Amino acid sequence: MMWGYGYNGWGWMWLVGAVVLVCVVVLVVVLVRNSMAPSRGREAVTTGSPTARHILDERYARGELTAEEYREMLKNLGGGA
Known part of the structure; x- marks a missing residue:
């Protein structure tokens, strides 16, 4: 007996991997969009005084x-x- 460590235990790993991959992609998209978007409610940063x-x-x-x-x-x- 395998007591849950056989094929049935690893059968859900593809789902966990897919969820992690989707989370990473969403995080990257959000970070890129925030860094490229114009600042709202903040003054533009100037170089110098x-x-x-x-x-x-x-x-x-x-x-x-x-x-x-x-x-x-x-x-x-x-x-x-």
């Missing part, structure tokens, strides 16, 4: 500056108008 123009634009976007203040500071930076 932000420029004065970038900081000025952010302050204006947050409403910390009026349009007149923004134009004056932009003019002082040499950025136009």
Whole structure:
């Protein structure tokens, strides 16, 4: 007698292997999609420190500056108008 260690015991191994394979494939797909997707709710990572123009634009976007203040500071930076 084999007491469950014969063919019947190994008959389910193909199912376990298939489930593991599917899990690995799903994990790889999720990781690739997340790494390639644009970040949502996060600021883009820049290389280096932000420029004065970038900081000025952010302050204006947050409403910390009026349009007149923004134009004056932009003019002082040499950025136009």
